[in-house]
Amino acid sequence: MRPTSFLLPLALLPLLTGCRSIPDASSAPNATAEQRAQFNDIRQQLDEIPPPSKTRYMAVKTLTSWENPYLTIQGQMVTLHVTIADANPSQFGNGGLLRPVGARRQDLNVRTSDLAAALNAVPTTAWPYGRVIAVEEAHDIPAAAKPEVRRNMEVAMKTINDLGIVLYEWQEGGASLR
Incomplete structure (x- = not known):
């Protein structure tokens, strides 16, 4: 069962407070069977999200208008930027003073080793x-x-x-698909 949007901060709280991490168990040689099973469970849960719509995301020209989660890779951590879907289906006032997009955006700092669990905690919406x-x-x-950031980028990728998950590598002038 996927957490709802209001539970996102609570679901990520253990990640931010240092609970046991779930390493990339899919290919780690010293990963236990339990860690591999947890990683496979995360992958199966993420498979519930529909395949990407290339026509929708290829039309986005700036990260400020990007609606899916995105990552900013830094030296010591990864910042996961999530915009929670608007709970009000009406278009009246959408993005305006009473319903700003910035109020639904959350920026969470996570370790690269906790990235899989953090992405799994993001609601499907x-x-x-x-x-x-x-x-x-x-x-x-x-x-x-720069070398540490590049290593973190490789681990995240x-x-x-x-x-x-399809990776859309964003660069200052635009993006490129990987």
């Missing part, structure tokens, strides 16, 4: 484009931190691919 996620490197990275 927060994936309007389907099972696709945009990924970008943090801006203005010091030269000394591997986790996303292992989960069966």
Whole structure:
């Protein structure tokens, strides 16, 4: 069962407070059978999200108008940006003063080892484009931190691919599909 939108902060609380992480157990040589089973369960739950709609997400030109979850890769962590779907189906006042999009947006800092569990906690309604996620490197990275950011980017990309999520690598001038 997928958590509802109001439970997202509660579902991610153990991740932010340091509970036992679920490593990328799909290919780790020292992963236990239990860890592999947990990772496979996460993948099966994420498979409930429909396949990506390429015509919808390819039309997005800026990350501010991106509606699916996206990641910003940093040196010590990954920031998961989630915009919760509007609970009011009416278009009246949508995005206006009484229903701002920014109020439904949550930015959560997670470890790369907890990325699979964090993505699994995102409600299905927060994936309007389907099972696709945009990924970008943090801006203005010091030269000394670039190798660590690149390693985190590779770990995040591997986790996303292992989960069966389409990766849309965002770059400053636009995006490229991976």
